[in-house]
Amino acid sequence: MAQLLINGVRHSVDLDPATPILWALRDTLGMTGTKFGCGAGLCGACTVHLDGEAVRSCSTSISDAKGKKITTIEAATARTTRIGAAVHAAWVRHDVAQCGYCQSGQIMSAIAFLNGLPRGTQPSAADIDAAMAGNICRCGTYARIRAAVADAASAIA
The missing domain is CATH 3.10.20.30 (Beta-grasp domain)
Structure with missing residues (x-):
């Protein structure tokens, strides 16, 4: 057990x-x-x-x-989790999901990435792309994912 x-x-x-x-x-x-x-x-x-x-x-x-x-x-996206709540709100604002299948993994990777950033750091597009590179989206919403991660980073800064 x-x-x-x-x-x-x-x-x-x-x-x-x-x-x-x-x-x-x-x-x-x-x-x-x-x-x-x-x-x-x-x-x-x-x-x-x-x-x-x-x-x-x-x-x-x-x-x-x-x-x-x-x-x-x-x-992870509970309203009591500051970074999770910011990522969830950004995902909705940027209308990231299409089919939605990859989204739980994308969100979990985004939260871990943002949690590892020094407070107040705004990641570059290249930083976000590198952090999220291991997550595949068959619908190709990568530009919206990048925008949502950047938005969430601004919200928690």
Whole structure:
């Protein structure tokens, strides 16, 4: 039985320790905000935070999460999270989502990126592109993603 701390709540899951976090979240715990994309850690749709760092949940095992805090999209954009709330508001303002499938991973990567910036720093377009490069959007909303991340950075500065 593995103990996982997800969004501040402790969960017990009876899974093989090598099971990816993604399947514990989606199949065992019913948290479907984190998406399955490629299954190889390449597209970013499954991004969650592990102790605040953006990781691919499809290629990170539950044993790797032992003793760490997992944050999913369900909690990351809560109104009580300053950066998450700023990213969520910017995403809406810039009408980022088209099909929306990649958005939870995009948002999780954006939050981790902005959380790592020194307070008051306004990232360049190149900084944003580099930080978000591991997240693929089949609809091609990259210009709106970049604008939303820059907007959120201004809002939290």
